[in-house]
Amino acid sequence: MTDTPGPAEVPELTTDLERAAWTRLGTVLDPEIRRPVTELGMIASVTEGGQDDPAGAGHLTVGVRLTIAGCPLRDTITGDVERALADLEGCTSVTVEMAVMTAEQRAALKEFLTGGRPPNPFGPGTLTRVYAVASGKGGVGKSTVTANLATALADRGLSVGLVDADIHGFSIPGLLGTTARPTRVDEMILPPVAHGVKVISIGMFLDSDRPVAWRGPMLHRALEQFVTDVYWGDLDVLLVDLPPGTGDIAISAAQLLTTSELLIVTTPQQAAAQVAARAGELSEQTGQRVAGVVENMAAMTLPDGSVLDLFGSGGGQTVADRLTETLGREVPLLGSVPLDPQLRQDGDGGTPVVLEHPSSPAGAELRRVAESLAVRPRGLSGLKLPVTPRD
Numbered sequence: 001m002t003d004t005p006g007p008a009e010v011p012e013l014t015t016d017l018e019r020a021a022w023t024r025l026g027t028v029l030d031p032e033i034r035r036p037v038t039e040l041g042m043i044a045s046v047t048e049g050g051q052d053d054p055a056g057a058g059h060l061t062v063g064v065r066l067t068i069a070g071c072p073l074r075d076t077i078t079g080d081v082e083r084a085l086a087d088l089e090g091c092t093s094v095t096v097e098m099a100v101m102t103a104e105q106r107a108a109l110k111e112f113l114t115g116g117r118p119p120n121p122f123g124p125g126t127l128t129r130v131y132a133v134a135s136g137k138g139g140v141g142k143s144t145v146t147a148n149l150a151t152a153l154a155d156r157g158l159s160v161g162l163v164d165a166d167i168h169g170f171s172i173p174g175l176l177g178t179t180a181r182p183t184r185v186d187e188m189i190l191p192p193v194a195h196g197v198k199v200i201s202i203g204m205f206l207d208s209d210r211p212v213a214w215r216g217p218m219l220h221r222a223l224e225q226f227v228t229d230v231y232w233g234d235l236d237v238l239l240v241d242l243p244p245g246t247g248d249i250a251i252s253a254a255q256l257l258t259t260s261e262l263l264i265v266t267t268p269q270q271a272a273a274q275v276a277a278r279a280g281e282l283s284e285q286t287g288q289r290v291a292g293v294v295e296n297m298a299a300m301t302l303p304d305g306s307v308l309d310l311f312g313s314g315g316g317q318t319v320a321d322r323l324t325e326t327l328g329r330e331v332p333l334l335g336s337v338p339l340d341p342q343l344r345q346d347g348d349g350g351t352p353v354v355l356e357h358p359s360s361p362a363g364a365e366l367r368r369v370a371e372s373l374a375v376r377p378r379g380l381s382g383l384k385l386p387v388t389p390r391d
């Protein structure tokens, strides 16, 4: 028996083909947990046909254990297992047999995934860079910017999570084109993955489009669950799409995600900039750092070469300058994303512009902003520095 890190006991493998198949199955990732199915106790058996199997030698039967009955990803897993074994030398055909984990097996999986982790994986000491995306007012494109930054970062190979904390106005699932529901393994929630981003939104838990009539404590509890009950795995970056303004959720997010830094989204309009700067100044009370400002809906160049600056200009720089002055620390303008119909169209279609049209004006600028976030050193807010005073 091989020593596998995980809840899995390696099933008995007697032939060379079975052993080769097991190695191949190690390349199949669970679509939600994003770890090899062989590590997760999901492969119950790998058996090559013998004399009593009409399909004979070369025929492999793979027993797969799903985490829950009626797992929505059953077909995806079947297809992935079949593909992994398709060109395995000596394998003539594959049958996938599905079963469901027992309560003990599920408990072992949960223990394997969460064991030894702090209940809040984004507290002090976390290696994940956490960005809370805020705006002064609604409609400035905060969710659009967040969804695009998340997918651009994932596209660069980073492990990215996205919390849609805009509980009254959630729009992230639509922007990422997902209608998937999270899978529950007992009280652990596995987030759906869209365009390589693990994403969770209150919209995924609601049965209708009715407005969410929740107040402070429930909002806090929902956000807390998103942080502690969702299995995020090891993330490089977590983005949090906050509601506009400086309300309950923005404060809860700062309390729960003590290492989070704020990203402020504003339009170029001066009046909007004043309100956006206030959202940034909340950081003085919450102790967060402001990582930077993203200006959105900036001037666009029309096909005839003329420039349309619907919302004026300079708002992003105004916010960056004002925050630099009030906070006493450099707050950079990270980018200025132009008005671009392509951005809206791709957002409506559920495929972010950074993937669908990466060299469009908005796509290219958003990729540039994502690039600057990817290479930024992690903020030290909330972290204790290992410094001992000299005698």
Ligand SMILES: Nc1ncnc2c1ncn2[C@@H]1O[C@H](COP(=O)(O)OP(=O)(O)OP(=O)(O)O)[C@@H](O)[C@H]1O
Pocket: 135, 137, 138, 139, 140, 141, 142, 143, 144, 145, 166, 169, 171, 243, 244, 296, 297, 298, 337, 338, 339, 340, 341, 343, 344, 345, 347, 348, 362
């Ligand atoms: N640069 C842009 N060019 C064209 N359209 C844009 C741009 N940015 C955002 N939009 C469009 O503006 C609308 C508002 O965007 P979005 O929902 O992202 O704003 P928001 O700030 O998150 O709003 P709220 O916080 O109120 O939910 C959307 O229809 C979006 O497609």
